Amino acid sequence: MTDELELAEAGGDPSIEPASDKHLPPVVLQVLPALVTGGVERGTVDMAQAVLEEGAIALVASAGGPMVYELQRSGAEHVVLPLDSKNPWRILSNARRLEELIRLRNVALVHARSRAPAWSAWLATRRTGRPFVTTFHAPYGLKPPIKRLYNQVMARGDRIICISHFVAEHVQRHYRVDPGRLRVVPRGVDLERFDPSRVSAERVIRLAQRWRLPDGVPVIMLPGRLTRWKGAALLIEACARLARDREFLLLAVGSDRNRNLRQELEAQASKLGLGGRFAAVGDCDDMPAAFMLADVVVSASLEPEGFGRVIGEAQAMGRPVVAAAHGGALEQIDDAETGFLFNPGDVESLVVSLRHALDLPSEERAALAERAVEHVRANFSKALMCRRTLEVYDELLRA
Template sequence: MTVLQVLPGLDSGGVERGTVDLARELVRRGHRSLVMSSGGRLQAQLEAEGSTHITYPVHRKSLASLWRVPGLRRELDELAPDVIHVRSRIPAWMVWLAVGKRPPGQRPALVSTFHGLYSVSRYSAIMGCGDRVIAISDCVRDYITGNYPQVDPARITRIHRGVDTAQFPAGFTPSPEWRDTFFADYPAARDKPLLLMPGRLSRWKGQLEFIELLARLRGANIACHGLVAGEGDPGKEAYREELVARAAELGIAGDLSFLGHRSDMAELYAVASVVCNLSQHAEPFGRTVIEALAVGTPVVAWNEGGPAESLRESLPAGLVTKGDMDALAAAVSGFLAAPPAVSLPASFTLQAQVEATLAVYREAIAAGAAAQSGN
């Protein structure tokens, strides 16, 4: 089949990486993979792995996006996909206005993925437009059914995000060259247990709580070094400066390294003793959790949202009541003292995700064909 995934851009983030992962698997299985976005740093990888990228401005939250709907309609008719998979609200609105009002069977099958716990509004309701709707976790599925009653539960399929175990293999060991370069760049991290905090620099991601955790561990004479992997949004550099100042205030500036954007996450997970997920709002999934678990590194996270779903099935000892800093420090120190055996359940692998997603695509295509024959 020909599958077109549509999303705002391809710079970084869980949605973007998941799009590229699925595209790679579609190509490997002999399907025609198309991705439409405004472009970004992951575009080169996407194309190198066999997909076709169509650059189109499907990212702007402005009236100009409405003016581009006729051009998008022509573009979609020319591409003639069997399935259009929309992954964000602006692209979903544009695709729906372009072809969604055509009867099923006279347009591509539409599949939408709820990647987040979107604000409840008419604007967000468009994510229920698909002939089939994918929820990336049980908490997202419950959020849809609880807040968007117009979305028939029979159209919703929960498909956990899956990690590519070829990119994040169990027991992965970084090369000596990588280790030499990394510890030359960050000498303060050498010969210490490493705590890794991956994710975009944003207050809700919990970096301030991570710094508090490091201070508590130091106060308990537990040696470790913190790594913050991720960059902030343009124009929001003040938050990074706040983090640096807070670390200095707590006397742990030398126990913390800011790594910025990284493309070597498998290596970072592998050298870390513990990975932390401390988001202040319930995350719909939490890709870094399953990536770390796939490599074999224990994860500590608040007991809510998508990350909790992953850990309940793989490492429940890593779950901590949200905001309980004492329990958080105890869980991390426990893992440092006695590293647990870690393995990722098969249901959280890319293989399982792709199989389930292809099944949804086929259901949507079949439903459209049945509707057309019924007419």
């Protein structure tokens, strides 16, 4: 980190203006490692916008990243700090800098969204007496024992937001948290962006041409970052069995920085007779259009996810979703009503669910899409997520 990216030890960062008027609107500070891409980052930007719409001041501290521009364009402010570091000395240094920022800007509440910055934020809020909110985005691993201690800071919030009931149960079971401090606020889907009526035919055609998709061939899509635990190998094995009696194309859509894994999956597909039927197409900057190309969207995670944002996004686009029956997926899918569930890690169960989804008659497919869209709009919208989070903030500020 260059010196200009850090708050000075003595006099502070000259770019941070002290709050001279005590009657200014409340200042809400969110802290996270960086603003690169992902559900944590998207939720941070969404909440900053919601805070601004309430007439308050939105501050975000992170190590920076491509989403900083989007954040600042909305009117929120960004402070660069090396909060992506897990080094204990850096965490302590960040705590001092956050304490200085809290005092200079008269921050009313701090919301931490990840463990390393949460330790710094917790220390700073204890020194300044400010309310401290955390968000548990996942059931963090508990081994080795030092990891449980590292995770513990997320259970120290004055209010602890959990992104699903599954995560809330995990927190209560493993961290002995008073249920009165827990609040379940599911992740929210941007229903303006993920709306089939807003996706033009030109966008869909452009993407189909870029990926060289043949006309009339059903598409099975696995969205999300390409990692082993997302279950791509399991899905390839299931698709190899489907390929005995039907045509389709399997697309993995998402960051594929792990080149070795991509090569392994391509080799597995070729060995199982899926040569030419499997493609890892990498990142996509127009996921609504991508979902419109899918006949079935799959979430095949081998480990339970805290929520599983792509499930809600695909449902909002009216796509049939097949998901492993664990974690947050169980709260988003009513089996055979708004999607299809399969036994986690079970190839045969996945094959059965894929067949159900692919063989839906047009009328049943339309009815399932309508139910899925309504379910997302009623329970998992961005607007609802922001409103519930603001209620948590208000609860603490009034107290």
